[in-house]
Amino acid sequence: MAKAQKKEGFLETVKTVVYAVAIAVVFRTLFFQPFWIPSESMKDTLLIGDFLFVNKMAYGYSRHSCPWSLCPITGRILASEPERGDVVVFRHPVNGSDFIKRLIGLPGDTVQMKGGILYLNGAEVPQTPAGVFSEVYERQGPMGNEPRCENAPVGQGGICTKSRALETLPGGRTHHVLNIDKAGFGDDTPVFTVPAGHYFFMGDNRDNSQDSRYGRAIGGVGFVPAENLIGRADRIIFSSAGSSLFYFWTWRADRFFKAVE
The missing domain is CATH 1.20.5 (Single alpha-helices involved in coiled-coils or other helix-helix interfaces)
Structure with missing residues (x-):
């Protein structure tokens, strides 16, 4: 018994x-997908080692945010339209890898960079100086990438800096952008017209981001179809400055549950 x-x-x-x-x-x-930041393309909004959950229901169902067997038979259902300024995780249109960038251009928008300044629908997007972003020049994260510096060359252990500005998008949403190069490859572009059903994304670390400014043939993402959107990044759960997320002694105390803006 x-x-x-x-x-x-x-x-x-x-x-x-x-x-x-x-x-x-x-x-x-x-509902949610964990995401770890492996690169510096979204500094200083997102740092290498930030760990966050992506809200997969922010924009409704898609074939990337929900398996077909668990989704309504109608396929994609938009809960709400993505908004300019959202930080979004999406599938690369060619290789299917997960990317995270800021949504800059909506369907029908024109987007252009001139002299490192963003223009939307022909109007300059204002920037105001916001000091300098500083970090130690050393290998970062499991991939061991070294940061790019505006004040290069910088030796190991030195202070790597990038000029920072506060950019204000139409509608009033603000975020920081960083500068590394003067007259960099992505600082002057043709005018892009975003097709219907697509979006235009850019990294906040403007000179260190392979984004919609770059064609897919050279490693960029081009225009991203709506069906490739996975979800919106709303909040960082924690952040590790070390080579592993599990090295808790390297966690950044000021980034616990930090909102993504």
Whole structure:
């Protein structure tokens, strides 16, 4: 009798664990996706080692935010339209890898960079100086990338700096942008007209981002189809300055539950 009760109790525990895992998987699949920042293309909004959850329901269902077997048979359903200034995770239109950038151009917009300044629909997007972004010149994250510096060359352990400005998009949303190069490759572009059903993305670290300014043939993302959007990044959960997320002694104390703006 005791053995039977013990076996029954064990089976109940196993069932509970299985149900909990199944619920967690469904919750992750439908609503949120963890994302870790591997590169410096979104500094200083997002740093290498930031760990966040992406809100997959921000824009509704798509084939990338929800498996077909769990989505309505109608396919994509827009809960709300993406807004200019959102920080968005999306699938690269060619290789399918996950990218995170800021949404700059909506369908029908014209986008151009002139002298490092953004122009939307022919109007200059204002920037105001916002000091300097500084960091130690050293290998960062598991990939061991070294930061690019406006004050290069910088030796190991030196202070790497980039000019910072506050950019104000139409509608009043603001965010920081960084500058590394004068007259860099992406500082002067042709006029891009965003097609219907597509979006134009840029990194906040403007001279260190392969984004919609660059064609897919040279590693950029070009215009991103709406169906490739995965979700919106709303809040950083925690951030590690070390080579692993699990090195808790390297976690940045000022980035716990920090809003993504």
